Amino acid sequence: MNKIELSIIITVYSETWSLLETIARIKAIDHGYVKEIILTVSPRSSAECMESCDSLVKENSNIRKHVQEHTPGVGWALREAMEMITGTHVVLISADLETEPEAIERMVKKVEETGCDGVIGNRWLKGGGFQNYDPLKFILNWLFQKIFRVLYWTRLGDLTYGYKLLSSEICRSIVWEGTLHEINIETTVKPLKLGYRIEQVPTVWIGRKEGSSKNTFWRNFRYVNIAIKVWWCDAAKLRTFIHQHNSTT
Template identity: 25%
Template sequence: MRSWRRIRSCKGFNGTGRVCRKPSQIDSRNLKDTAHLSSKQHVQKLIASKSCRNLESRTKYRNLTIMVTMPCWNEEGKVGPGVRAVPKSLVDTVCVVDNGSVDGTAQEAKDSGALVISHAKNLGAGGGIRTGLEYGRENGYDLLAVLAGDNQDDPNDLFRAVDKLIDENLDYVQGSRWLKEGKRENMTISRTALTWIYSFLFRILYRTKITDATNGFRVFRKEVLDNPKLNLWQDWLLQYELEPYLLIQTCRSGYKVSEVPVTKRYHEDMKDNTKMVPFKSWWSILRPLFLLSLRMKS
């Protein structure tokens, strides 16, 4: 059976019109100057050092190539099972962005078959996600997906999301714990209340039918990232702001957006459920709602 680890450097063009560069020893862990680690130029240099697969040799599902991004920070023991659970018949590449972990996250991800991009330090949740998305965009994958790096999502829900996107000619599909058939395992009362209130505010401010605006599970077409109204490289998006920003700007730009029911499994040990800091992290998620609605950010 094919493993994601068998991604070899391709010679010449990769089928997208971009020269596919051979892997080098470039890694942000080896760079002394870390002042601009979050810049687009640095991330693109880091991405260019990674191997890629010829377009013709990629796994296709219903004639589309799919890449999953998993941002991780100190997720040893969780990232491996998450990577291995991603269906190989559906997804060509799992890209784990090791966000400055100090444990065995990167090695565990590699051993499980993921392509790993390592940051020298933690660039924030947003910084990790956008590195993975940029890799997918640069390498010409048709669909990009984001899953939690701590094995809280069920990767098999990707089938439902991708099928809905294709069958209904959608641009963006968000996962929802609140739709019928959606599941929430070990979800605390406080998290339940906060996510429901947030989604209610989201619907009011942006006049959408989104039921779960804080869910990190999503699949969308590569072309969404080409939207001139979407700029993921703004400094204020390094933390938890990036995910709501992406959803808001996609909805506001007229793309076809919908939801599918998904399962979110929270770990029984409460300290393993999240790395969010109370108040500070929730403000990070709330900020885009108001800043974008008031046109204070774009």
């Protein structure tokens, strides 16, 4: 297997100290596989946040800043950043510390051990968990995982979580549709539908201490919509559409 080179995409929305800690913790577990870090920043972020991003770029040769062009939505932020990647694999992570940076190391090891195409963070596995998670969302999340795990006939147990590692091939070969947080499930179920091998590792979700989430309760139902849409889609037709799209771009 060729050496893994990570393009780490960090979505940023006005975080400052959380972003700095995220970067520091990524550096602490980097064993030479982090090729680049792309900060994909909402244009609505605070001036202080923009300054923090600029300082990181100035101080680190492998960090780039991209100000999101299509707004609003984290889906757009990720889609734009995925077009900029140069590594063999991509990590999708946020700047709010709800996604623990240390899980990156576990994801890389899983790829090295199995040769899989992607690895999702699973909060429901032994060793994972939730801290300061809304009780109602916790129950709905559990139900959703059970239903769509059966629907997609997969052993993966956290289809909705956006924290993951994907091969660059996956990122480049699939036409992404999500504009808001529904891209979190889209980046798992579309690769599954297309036959890519996806593994999982435990991770802990920790409620943010800086800022507030932009994912409202009702927006969670967008996850359901795209999950059903992808499930109904014929994989062969999806592949044909992907190839046609790539040949015209």
